[in-house]
Amino acid sequence: MLKIRLKRFGRKAQPCYRIVVTDSRVKRDGRAIEEVGFYNPLTDETHLKFDRIVERLKTGAQPTETVRNILLKAKVFDSL
Structure with a gap:
């Protein structure tokens, strides 16, 4: 998955964190399939590739709870 x-x-x-699409069996800092964003919790700065995130969500990728909160704040789910 x-x-x-x-x-x-x-x-x-x-x-600092990169928001990535990866297989669920891979380690946290392991190889990623695709990088779709950036998040800095100290400054609350985010950069997202909306079109790639929406495409991955439509194909069945599941966000973690923290990423889901970041995407809700950025209103990504409104474009689904």
Whole structure:
């Protein structure tokens, strides 16, 4: 099953996350199929590729709870 989840990068105590599409069996920071966004929790900054996220959701990818909240805030589900 495909998951849309966060992949951590950045320094210690300064996390940044990439929003990626990956197989659910792969490690958190493992190989991703596609990068579809960016999230910085310190500044609450997000960059999303709306068309790619909507396409992946339509094909059955499941977002994690945190990613679902980010997508709800960005109103991605309104375009489904």
